[in-house]
Amino acid sequence: MEALGSLIHGFGVLADPMNIAYMFIGITLGVLIGVLPGLGGANGVAILLPLTFSMSPTSAIIMLSCIYWGALFGGAITSVLFNIPGEPWSVATTFDGHPMAQKGHAGEALTAAFTSSFFGAFVAVLLITFLAPVIAGFALRFGPAEFFAVQLLTFCSFVGMGSESPFKVLSAMMLGFALAAVGLDSVTGELRMTFGSVELLRGFDFLIAVIGLFGIGEILLTMEEGLAFKGKSAKINAKVVWETWKSLPRYWVTAIRGSIVGCWMGITPGGATPASFMSYGLAKRFSRNRQNFGNGEVEGVVAPETAAHAAGTSALLPMLTLGIPGSPTAAVLLGGLLIWGLQPGPLLFVEQKEFVWGLIASMYLGNIAGLIVVLTTVPVFASILRIPFSIIAPVIVVICAVGAYTVHNAFLDIVMMLVFGVVGYVFKKLSYPLAPLVLALVLGDMAESSFRQAMLVSQGDLAIFWSNPLVGGIVTLALAMLFWPLISTLLRKRQSRQDGGTHAIPVK
Amino acid sequence: MKDVQRPRCARKTPFDSFTFKKTHGRRPHRGSIAGGTALAGALGLLLLPNAANAWEPTKSVEFVVPAGTGGGADQMARMIQGIIQKNNLMAQPIVVINKSGGAGAEGFLDVKSSNRNPHKIIITLSNLFTTPLATGVPFSWKDMTPVAMLALDNFVLWVNTEAPQKSAKEFVEAAKEGGANRFKMGGTGSKQEDQIITAAIEQSAGVTFTYVPYKGGGDVAAQLVGNHINSSVNNPIEAVSQWRAGALRPLCVFDKERIPLKEPVADGKSWNSIPTCKESGLDVEYTMLRGIFMGPGVTPDQIAYYVDLFKKVRETDEWKDFMAKGAFNVSFKTGDEFKTWLAAAETQHKTLMDKAGFTKQ
Secondary structure, three states: OHHHHHHHHHHHHHOOHHHHHHHHHHHHHHHHHHHOOOOOHHHHHHHHHHHHHHOOHHHHHHHHHHHHHHHHHHHHHHHHHHOOOOOHHHHHHHHHHHHHHHOOOHHHHHHHHHHHHHHHHHHHHHHHHHHHHHHHHHHOOOOHHHHHHHHHHHHHHHOOOOOOOHHHHHHHHHHHHHHHOOEEOOOOOOEEOOOOOOHHHHOOOHHHHHHHHHHHHHHHHHHHOOOOOOOOOOOOOOHHHHHHHHHHHHHHHHHHHHHHHHHHHHHOOOOHHHHHHHHHHHHHHHOOOHHHOOOOOOHHHHHHHHHHHHHHHHOHHHHHHHOOOOOHHHHHHHHHHHHOOOOOOOOHHHHOHHHHHHHHHHHHHHHHHHHHHHHHHHHHHHHHHHOOHHHHHHHHHHHHHHHHHHHHOOOHHHHHHHHHHHHHHHHHHOOOOOHHHHHHHHHHHHHHHHHHHHHHHOOOOHHHHHOOHHHHHHHHHHHHHHHHHHHHHHHHHHHHOOOOOOOOOOOO | OOOOOOOOOOOOOHHHOOOOOOOOOOOOOOHHHHHHOHHHHHHHHHHOOOOOOOOOOOOOEEEEEOOOOOOHHHHHHHHHHHHHHHOOOOOOOEEEEEOOOOOOHHHHHHHHOOOOOOOEEEEOOOHHHHHHHHHOOOOOHHHOEEEEEEEEEOOEEEEEOOOOOOOHHHHHHHHHHHOOOOEEEEEEOOOOHHHHHHHHHHHHHOOOEEEEEEOOHHHHHHHHHOOOOOEEOOOHHHHHHHHHOOOEEEEEEOOOOOOOOOOEEEOOEEHHHOOEOOOOOOOOOOOEEEEEEEOOOOOHHHHHHHHHHHHHHHHOHHHHHHHHHOOOEOOOEEHHHHHHHHHHHHHHHHHHHHHHOOOOO
8 A cells, every 4th residue: 555655646746747748758759769660769768868867857767768658659550560660579569460451450450559558568567566576576586597497488489389390490590599699799708700890790680680571571572562552441540449449358368468478578577579479479379369370360469569568667677676677778767867866776766756656657647648649640650551652662661771770870780681671581482480580589699698697607507497496487387388289289199099280399 | 798887986086176287289270170160169168268179079979889778888978968968068969879899899990990080989998908808809099099087987896795704805715615616706798897807806816706797787786686696896886776775795896995985875884984905805906997089190189179078077066976976986087197097907908818818819
């Protein structure tokens, strides 16, 4: 109940009209940042950080965190419309969101995405409000072995459920791991596979690969198929929002599962991107409509969006209570706290009550404001698909190029984006899956360093992954996930003595 | 390492009151540039009557950070950007750009190749010395133009409060008794400042640690609180909140002298009550440079402009507050004095890294 009292006090802080104004400015900027690929939440917040210098810390964090909420919402827009993930965490949204748009259901897909985002965020904020101290303590139990276990679980819940041949899944994943290895090796501090090139020092950025593979690749495909968007018949009246809402309660299991996955990944902290992949993987595995995943299934939009937004929101908890950033954007906000003269850490909740509860209250209001802003724009965004392809395609390519350049201010990244575009096109033509490549690229780096840190800590003993119930439980769960299709096939065979038609899974 | 968390703050030292030495001539220099900046100059003059510089930026200034967003260098750069904007210290905008590739090599190579470009400055961390040695990427501070030392980042030896060791001496003994590699030292990045201090402790005290590299200083502090590692050499600002919450205990500070901040921080103790490592029997000294450099070939007037700018930044209350929060060593050096310091620091890094086998052959 103490939390409730503090929260009401927090809403009192928000009553200042200036704070409400900052909130709406932040949300709007955030949606724009989310729409532009490349200019991610982290970059956007970093650029605006010095501007907040003369505001009070509370107003500043309200505005900056609202940019973050806005970016979380906005990332879905281009994913659905053009197959271009505006943010890394909306990659999984493209898998079903874009096929929906192609079928003329862009409005439904956007509404589902925004509503699920809101739901995920709301669950996470409730968690922060009432369970912050408990959860903060839990996050401290995560050492390198536990981090690796969580990353392994992400891989295992995603791998081996596609209809593609295991060989193709493995090839795509291995290519992703190889690309992730380029650049500085964070454990030895030495350069790997840079071949003396200054440009390769940066390694291959996940964002650039994604803009190319999905965005440019999609445009190449569309060009081949007749220079027109599919799905331009999208309904663009406001009724679509109500109609979609009526159908959404059906997916409550997926939404709750997505929120749990997201909160867990945000706190541990694994981040929003892995959370969205894991949630999508789980939804696909356990859904009754799993055959339809990848062809425009609403559930395939709900799952990653709830998880991404829940993770993005709960990532602020370890930032506030422990000073560990749960996501790149949280890392920048953390820097902001120090610049405004606040000390993140266990005492922040005690010493800066007004700041912390103002922020938490703004999470409630900010997300509601965000939902209103984005839902009212659904018809507008959906109608973009009616613009002739020959006009909008060059615009998209330019925006992609600007986005790719923004990531590191490097010209070579634009070239890289185009190369990835061709790779994406070839992959589609040869029906190689892109998702394993992208997942390996985003998680490969993290999983590698966690694994090697764990090996350093244990002096090379693999038993560290079963050294306590927490890590042992996660690893066992991961392995069960990996072998589940195999196990279930065997079980079914034994039961019915018939051929279980399920495909085999790739085993790493 | 891409996301090195390194804050640092302030304290008062004799350097605080600097003198305005007119080492560099401030005669009007290039007619064209002077003309182009007439308006900007006039504005500057209105606000700051003493700032009669011969050179002023004529377009926006790029402020390169050779580390990722959210780290200590990035925080400081954005802090400086904020101070400059808020106090109108410069007529042209200043833009922070992160070039973190290859442990910062990307940023340094960019500045190294920006010959005679006065609109690009870079803030350094220890990777100015460590990256070329560890990776073999060819650059050194001599390839750039040193402008000023803004501050020195302190390092403190921390253990979990549940650990029995109360002093650096006890810590070293416990590490010795525990046997080789049994104590785990966490740090930011690999073959960078944290691991170099670890190596220096090993060399000086005859112990061996297992060094575990993490991504950022905040992670390291949390790992220490969670008892996943035995010790860290976190910067004050990265661990201070855990100290105040009673989770971490500082054993000694790696600067030459104690931190002069006497206000109580935690448990009635101040930064000043932490002994130096040397006085507690661990003969290791290390601080990390927060300095500003420009590309090669810039004119003395251009250097003088930035020296002057950063002097003004250092005089602001925001900067002083930031320095105090992070218990920085607020030494300020320019010109030859700075170059002498740099040469000594380079030798120190080379010796330590050669001995530890971190240098790329």
